[in-house]
Amino acid sequence: MNKPARKSRSGARRSVTIKDVARYAGVSPMTVSRVVNGGQYVSDVTRQTVMQAVRQLGYSPNLAARNLASARGERMGLLYGNPSASYLSEFLVGALDAATRHGVQLVLEKCEMTPAASRRAVRRLVAGGVVGVVLPPPLCESAVIRAELQAARMRIVAVAAGRPPADAMCVSIDDFAAAREMTQYLLALGHTRLGFIKGHPNQTASEERWRGFAAAVEEHGKLPEPRVEQGFFTFRSGLDAAGKLLAVEPLPTAIFASNDDMAAAVMAEAHRRGLEVPNDLTVVGFDDSLIAANIWPGLTTIHQPIAQMAGEAVDMLVAAVRGGRRGAAAEPVHRQVAHELITRESAARPRSAA
Amino acid sequence: MNKPARKSRSGARRSVTIKDVARYAGVSPMTVSRVVNGGQYVSDVTRQTVMQAVRQLGYSPNLAARNLASARGERMGLLYGNPSASYLSEFLVGALDAATRHGVQLVLEKCEMTPAASRRAVRRLVAGGVVGVVLPPPLCESAVIRAELQAARMRIVAVAAGRPPADAMCVSIDDFAAAREMTQYLLALGHTRLGFIKGHPNQTASEERWRGFAAAVEEHGKLPEPRVEQGFFTFRSGLDAAGKLLAVEPLPTAIFASNDDMAAAVMAEAHRRGLEVPNDLTVVGFDDSLIAANIWPGLTTIHQPIAQMAGEAVDMLVAAVRGGRRGAAAEPVHRQVAHELITRESAARPRSAA
DNA sequence: CCTCGTTTTGGTATCGCTACCATGTCTCCC
DNA sequence: GGGAGACATGGTAGCGATACCAAAACGAGG
Known part of the structure; x- marks a missing residue:
């Protein structure tokens, strides 16, 4: 039987494989694999030689092969509803980065918040071979969607739900503490007549923020009753x-809106009424969304590390899926990450205290 | 030590493979492969049977294996600088979707617009085994980055550059035509005293938009000279x-800003001066960014199909890379997609004409 | 010196899929 | 009738990596 000289299928220049490195370094492919994957049981000399070879040849492992051999490369879903675009973009960056790190594929799926739409979306995900799903807000609040996903035996990580759902893993900031901190900041500036705009009642984060605000007011004591509106x-x-x-x-001297979009609206309305921010009115928001830095005056707000949270969500998903495959019980984990109070120009001491 | 009867490596339940489907349908794996990949030379009966089996078993091809076998699964880079977040998120959605469709991996890389930073970013991409790069604005305007990438022998697709660069593939809308159309719309409403705010001079899109505006004014004739400011x-x-x-x-009755952010600023300034939009002043923008629909009154603007453009960019990249491997010459392609004039509340007939 | 355990290395068998070729069928047409 | 050609299917050999096991090298303790 005559064998063709080159068995390779596509005539084009093949990329560097683990075998090339092995040959070049004078070791077996296995050893190279161990070095590349940071395995133990490799002598230092060998390790150096191999790493040298890797660098010389510009070797980069073939993800497909690696995934195939190690039964990795699962698909993870990212089911997004209608978050603000700036939120989504940061979220995507973080999630995609983590996905790349783990060598899993990220499948995006959009979904309205109706039962029918969510059913369809979940079906599409299942059809796509997805084994776990990240749920950014506001979808993470939907019990319907969570139930739907669980029925399909998917792992779920909810992100930034105000109160972690009992039936899913979760990454979030401490909305309560953050709102409390912001309120304390306002009080420290000397404000006494406060206004608060609540968030959407169907999101648990809204209530946490409200509770945080109320707690700070309560702790401070001896204040006129804050004025509250529903947003x-x-x-x-x-x-x-x-x-x-x-x-x-009497007008409030400071208004705390439960998110930045509403805070921006407060500023617009204040300007319309001839009030100057921050001199006549302090306005603060929550989320540090893009608009916060792109209006004048810049908005003092609470920053959430969105990309990091998305990344952690993917990490958790991967751990759960791979761990679960090993039989390790996957108890729901709730992970809390740090927020940060960003001070910009929209908050100042009240006139009376100046 | 208990040995699993199965030779399979991970103890967990394996997913459905092409062989399972083949067995179930009573055909060979090859036939299944052909059906799934829409290949020709399969009889209708067989196709039906196989598709039936696929559905029954809930089969979904293993991407890793598919990529490995067909030498696909290249990595594509997405080098993003500092576009508006809403732009980026739509862009990511479109790009990721296309990447998933083609079975390529998308690697994100952020990069400032300095030579040093771009060099570093390109190096990271090369190290990551990336073979092609999508460049959204504003990075697509940077000759430095393009040169850097080309030196690394990467394929490039620039997106939404106003004028397509000669040295790269490109997807864009027709900024000139869009701006002209918008201006014609203003003229048709009856406006005569126009104001125009130019975009950043280092982006070619700025000039195209300006030219489009000027062309419409020119064509209309007999108008007072429009007032122009640099933005x-x-x-x-x-x-x-x-x-x-x-x-x-005399004040202009309509102001055309070269993007939405600036248009929003015009509205803010108009309100500050007690002018009502659109009754006292018509304001229009360009981009249909998130802010356009999220301010009051809603902004009349030009919509770009960002996700679609990002998707097409990835398509082109994949085609170029795979085509190039087959030896097909990869001449730079410039693809133009359709824009759309979105009318909202910020534009109306001028008072005088009412 | 030999056995035992630990470290280090190599060989082999896949992982799930597709490229490539071989093998049949059926037509069609001289 | 028989060869050419289109159509339909199956077999085999990898793609590039890792899992698993076997084997070799080494040191220590009896």
Whole structure:
């Protein structure tokens, strides 16, 4: 039987494989694999030689082969609803980065918050061979979606749910503590007449933020009753709420909106009424979304490390899926990451205290 | 020590493979492969049977194996600088979707616009085994980065550069035509005293938009000279430009800002001066970025199909890389996609014409 | 010196899929 | 009738990596 000289299929220049490195370094492919993967049981000399060879040849492991051989390369889903675009983009960056690190594939799926739409989305994910799903807000609040996913035996990590759901893993910041901190900051500036705009009632984060605000007010004591309006996280709802807050004397000297979009609306409404921010009115928000730095004056707000949270969510998912395969019980983990109070120009001491 | 009866490596339940389907359908794995990949030379009966089996078993091809066998699964880079977040998120969605479709991996890399930073970023991409790169704006304008990438023998697709660079493939809208169309729209509403705010001079899109505006004005004829200010695509610069445009009588009745952020700034400045939009002043933007729909009144603007463009960019990259491997000459392709004029509330007939 | 355990290395068998070739069938047409 | 050609299917050999096991090298203790 005559064998063709080159068995290789595509005529083009093949990339460097583990065998090339092995030959070059004078060791077996296995040894190279161990070095590359940081395995133990390799002598220092060998390790050096191999790493040298890797660098010389510019070797980079073939992900497909690696995944195939090690039964990795699962697909993870990212089911997104209608978060603010800036949130989503940071989220995607973090998630994709982590996915690349773990060698898993990330499948995006968009989904409205109706039962029918979520059923369809879940079906598409299942069809796509997805084994775990990351749920950014606001989808993470939907019990329907979570149930739907669980019925399909998917692992779930919810991100930034105000209160972690009992039935899923979760990555979040401490909304309560963050809101409390922000409120304490306002009080420390000397504000006494406070206004607060609540977030959408169907998101648990809204209540946590509200509770944090109330707790700080309570702790401080001897303050006039803060004025509170209901908002829905949209610019429009912020406009309405601000209108009400600024219609009744005595005006608040500081307004804490439960997110940045509503805070931006407060600023717009304040300007419309001839109030200057921050001199006549301090405005603070929550989320540190893109708009916060892109309006004037810049918005003092709470920063969430969104990319990091997304990354951790993927990490948890991968750990759960791989761990689960080994039989390790996957108890739901709730992970809390640090937030940060970002001070910009929209907050200042009240006139009376200046 | 208990030995699993199965030779399979991981103890967990294996997923459905092509062989399972083949057995179930009573054909060979090859036939299944052909059906799944839409190959020709399969009889209709067989195709039906196989598809049936696929559905029954819930088969989903293993990407890793497929990539390995077909020498696909290249890595594509997405080098992003500092575009607006809403732009990036849509972009990512489109790019990731296309990447998934083609079975290629998408590697994200962030990069400032300095030569040193771009060199580092390119090196990281090369080290990551990336063979092609998508360049969203504003990085796509950087000749430094393009040169750097080309030196590393990468394929490049620039997205949304105003004028396609000669040395790279490109996906874009027709900025000239879009700006012209928008201007014609303003003229058709009856506006005669126009203001225009230019974009950042280091982006070719700025000039295309300006040219489109000028062309429409020229074609219309018999108009007072439009007033023009230089902007830099930022909210801040829009504020300054608007200040100048609204400081001199007679005021323009319509202002066309080269992007939405600046248009939003024009609205803010107009409100500050007690002008009502759109009754006293029509304001239009460009990009249909997130802010356009999230301010009041909603911004009339030009919509770019960002996700689609990102997807096409990846498509082109994949085609170039795979085509190039087959020896097909990869001439730089410039692809133009359709834009759309989105009318919202910020534009109306001028008072005088009402 | 030999056995035992630990470290270090290599060989072999896959992982799931597709490229490539071989092997049949059926037509069609001279 | 028989060869050419299109169509339909199956067999085999990898793709590039790792898992698993075997074997060699080494040191220590009896």
